[in-house]
Amino acid sequence: MMYAAGLTVREISDLSHWQCSTIHAHFKSRERYLPGTRAEHETALDARGVDRPTVSWRKLLAEVLEFQKALDRLPHHKGDDTERRLHRWVLEQGRAYRNGEMSAPKIILLDGLVGWSIDTHQQELDEAWRTKLTSLIKFTATYKRTPRYQNHSSEAERVLGVWLHVQHQKRAEDKLMPWRLKMMNEAFLHWQSRM
Structure with missing residues (x-):
């Protein structure tokens, strides 16, 4: 599903915690049994446009996920500078999602963040x-x-x-x-x- 949505091997690795080489081998094998898998991925990757999860975007997501794991909640606007920065980022993601301006790869990557899309x-x-x-x-x-x-x-x-x-x-x-x-x-x- 992630590959078909246009996520890169690096993005899938960050999300699944598998080695990039393992993911490459899996998709190479999958292409042999399901021809067209790579073409579907390439099409989705090309369609991502400007709203793709960049390295800095993925780093911020990792920070927010770590914050939520440690404190069992999303960042709040009343916290310290770091928490407020993460809070603003989560708000931006929710706003983009509710306005229909978010790409499928970002939605998939945000799946592990509980409550991110709630206003x-x-x-x-x-x-x-x-x-x-x-x-x-x-x-x-x-x-x-x-x-x-x-x-x-x-x-x-x-x-x-x-x-x-x-x-x-x-x-x-x-x-x-x-x-x-x-x-x-x-x-x-x-x-x-x-x-």
Whole structure:
């Protein structure tokens, strides 16, 4: 699969920890039994274009894999300079992948890095949204009304009122994510009419 995707023998060696000579011998043997294997590899190699895993890219991947192995997590933006550098690199890879701008060889090489393609920033935003919804549910259960952003009785009510107002605006502009709209509808019947 790696050979057919256009990975070089060196890249396959780095990933599989086999000797280059062993990999060469394997593919030479494979060509005898499956003629056209080398041609398929050459075509894929030519198609890689500019988004090929360079030596520096593979070194960074090795650093991140070592970091994850040692600490059982991806690098974070709150770490030291080295960790922040690795964190930025992982973010770039995830962004390129989600935008469909990443080559197959890079995707294959990143396979061993757990969680690299997940948008952690969006996860944090989604979790904050769920927390606000939980606070809104508690508020309405306690006070038997929705929070107000004007004429509010506390800062906490104002914050929730503003948040609810923003949800109304996003729904009216059809910009509220479908799963968020579904959760709002399930939590509050008739919330669109401001209860």
